Amino acid sequence: MxxxxxxxxxxxxxxxxxxxxxxxxxxxxxxxxxxxxxxxxxxxxxxxxxxxxxxxxxxxxxxxxxxxxxxxxxxxxxxxxxxxxxxxxxxxxxxxxxxxxxxxxxxxxxxxxxxxxxxxxxxxxxxxxxxxxxxxxxxxFGQQHAHAIRPPEKVATAPLAGGLSVRRAVRADIPELARLDLELPMHHGLAATFSAGRVGTVEESLADWEDDIDNPEYATFVAERDGKVIGSAIGCALEKSSSHLSLALPDNAAFLAYAAVYPHARGAGAGRALGEAVIDWSVDSGFDSVVTDWRVTNLLSSRTWPRLGFAETFLRLHRTVGY
Ligand SMILES: CC(C)(COP(=O)(O)OP(=O)(O)OC[C@H]1O[C@@H](n2cnc3c(N)ncnc32)[C@H](O)[C@@H]1OP(=O)(O)O)[C@@H](O)C(=O)NCCC(=O)NCCS
Missing domain, CATH: 3.40.630.30 (Gcn5-related N-acetyltransferase (GNAT))
Structure with a gap:
């Protein structure tokens, strides 16, 4: 050759x-x-x-x-x-x-x-x-992040057990939504991700939610156990994301943009129920696929989203030169 x-x-x-x-x-x-x-x-x-x-x-x-x-x-x-x-x-x-x-x-x-x-x-x-x-x-290079896609098929068919329920968020949920906004950046600051990303404040988040809670472009869900909010998730059109661009932007795709469950309530089905609510919303809204992404060093999301049928499409690889 x-x-x-x-x-x-x-x-x-x-x-x-x-x-x-x-x-x-x-x-x-x-x-x-x-x-x-x-x-x-x-x-x-x-x-x-x-x-x-x-x-x-x-x-x-x-x-x-x-x-x-x-x-x-x-x-x-x-x-x-x-x-x-x-x-x-x-x-x-x-x-x-x-x-x-x-x-x-x-x-x-x-x-x-x-x-x-x-x-x-x-x-x-x-x-x-x-x-x-x-x-x-x-x-x-090593893998830092994954982009993933799944078909728009209804999933949330079985009734939720153990006092768990999922519903659309309302204005009265704003204080919990603001607290839950900090859970992902706080988790990313810990092992194994060690992200240097800034953790905002509850006050900043409260102000954002006051502006956004009625925005029809976002579908926000909360999970409750025994009547208390324990988690949240947000769906929207994928164009709202700045990290799915060009060939990595499928046509008419929905985006599972955010999900978090309080640490004490994790591992008991709330994350699955929230993810499924966003997938079902995507189907009802007429999207042709559902996309999400995660840090592969986030031991929780990297194990949760593949279980909900998301398959990796693009890997983000990373190298720091000089060490
Ligand atoms: C990711 C997150 C929302 C998942 O919520 P959760 O309530 O802990 O998840 P669930 O208990 O519903 O588990 C969902 C699925 O993932 C699997 N899973 C979850 N954590 C797991 C772990 N540590 N190891 C192996 N599997 C795991 C579960 O077995 C389940 O699959 P199954 O229903 O087929 O058994 C939650 O862990 C969280 O808030 N993490 C911090 C913030 C974050 O990472 N958000 C995601 C942003 S991309």
Whole structure:
């Protein structure tokens, strides 16, 4: 096999790279037909890639073998300080005809990223492409996060037992909803996630809920045990999320955006009941799929959502350079 030549990605490469991206997405949809069929179209894939290329400070690499393109990699920084001095390869940011080529592409693209001081690297990779995930693992990356999807099928058929019930939230629930908002960031601050994300205050959350409780774009549910609120969950359209973009944004998808159960009440069915309420709301609202995501280091959500039928579509891999 002839040698791979790698150089920085240029605007003139986008048409050929978009064709590789469309082919990657076609293969991805064999495993996950609920992903959008739109991006199997080369023009649509080129448009996504072009938008990513035009993002501020975007840069990347393209690989050729015997003059033919065999892969590309494209990243851009996010401005939020949460991610450190970062570069993100989003869902439209990579495709290869041979997974090993990704290691050559990273070698060139990451030289510039690190020269620019961007040492925290995040990449969104199709979950089922074992060879590609393996190549990233051999570049020092590990899994941080998962995106997942499930069909819109009714699930909450059995009556809840043990004094458990789930209902739509009302204005009188605002104090509990505000307290429950802190449970996820507090949990993420602990082992095994150790997130540095800020935990807000109950007061901030109370103010948000006063504004949002009647917003028809969000469906909020509370779980009660013996008449006391012990958990909450929120459903909405996936477009409301800033982390499901481009090829990772299925058409007309609902989003299980949030769920939390107080620590003392976990492990007794409330999380399942809340998740099922959001799934059923998605079906009743006419969505074509339900999407969620989780930190894979969150031992609770990473075990709960697969039990509710969510299958991983994209993995977010992460590497911090310099240690
Ligand atoms: C995630 C969370 C909402 C789940 O609520 P819960 O009441 O603990 O979950 P349930 O008891 O209903 O369990 C749901 C399913 O996950 C499984 N599960 C839950 N925790 C588990 C664990 N630690 N180990 C193995 N399985 C587990 C249960 O067996 C159950 O599956 P089953 O009904 O098929 O048996 C809750 O743990 C929580 O608030 N965690 C902190 C905040 C958070 O992570 N929110 C999710 C944001 S992505």
């Amino acid at each position: 002839s040698r791979v030549e790698v150089r920085p990605l240029e605007a003139a490469d986008l048409a050929a790279c978009g064709a590789m991206l469309a082919e990657r997405h076609r293969r991805h949809r064999i495993a996950h037909p609920l992903l959008s069929p739109r991006f199997e179209d080369v023009n649509a894939a080129v448009a996504e890639l072009t938008a990513a290329f035009e993002t501020e400070d975007a840069s990347g690499a393209v690989a050729f073998r015997a003059g033919s393109p065999v892969g590309f990699l494209l990243g851009a920084p996010k401005t939020s300080p949460v991610w450190g001095p970062n570069i993100w390869v989003e869902a439209a940011g990579q495709a290869v005809t041979d997974a090993e080529v990704m290691r050559d592409l990273y070698g060139v693209a990451a030289t510039r990223w690190v020269d620019e001081g961007r040492t925290a690297h995040y990449v969104i990779v199709p979950a089922d492409d074992e060879d590609l995930v393996g190549a990233w693992f051999r570049l020092g």
